Amino acid sequence: MIPKWQEFLQALEVHFAPSYYEDPRGSLFKLTQKGSVQDYLNEFERLAKHIVGLPTTFLLSNFISGCTLDIHCEVQELQPQTLTQVATLAKLQKDKLKD
Numbered sequence: 001m002i003p004k005w006q007e008f009l010q011a012l013e014v015h016f017a018p019s020y021y022e023d024p025r026g027s028l029f030k031l032t033q034k035g036s037v038q039d040y041l042n043e044f045e046r047l048a049k050h051i052v053g054l055p056t057t058f059l060l061s062n063f064i065s066g067c068t069l070d071i072h073c074e075v076q077e078l079q080p081q082t083l084t085q086v087a088t089l090a091k092l093q094k095d096k097l098k099d
Helices: 005-016 024-030 037-048 057-068 071-078 082-099
Strands: none
Touching: 024 037, 037 057, 037 082, 057 071, 057 082, 071 082
């Protein structure tokens, strides 16, 4: 049986939208890197997809500021323009620090 369009939309919203008790914007603003860059990126993207209307520059700045200090300074200096660039540079910097 194919559900009605409205039922389908409600099911999508229930599955993907944050609950009324979640605050993805507040959580995103407080998020900092505690583990790997990939783990940080995954959580950042999970929260960011629930927030509409934030400018890309704000998201980039927020991501960079949440990185560990050794990564933060290096990545910020390179002035990446996309979240993909930021994440790639952060991973490269982390690898560089390992060596």
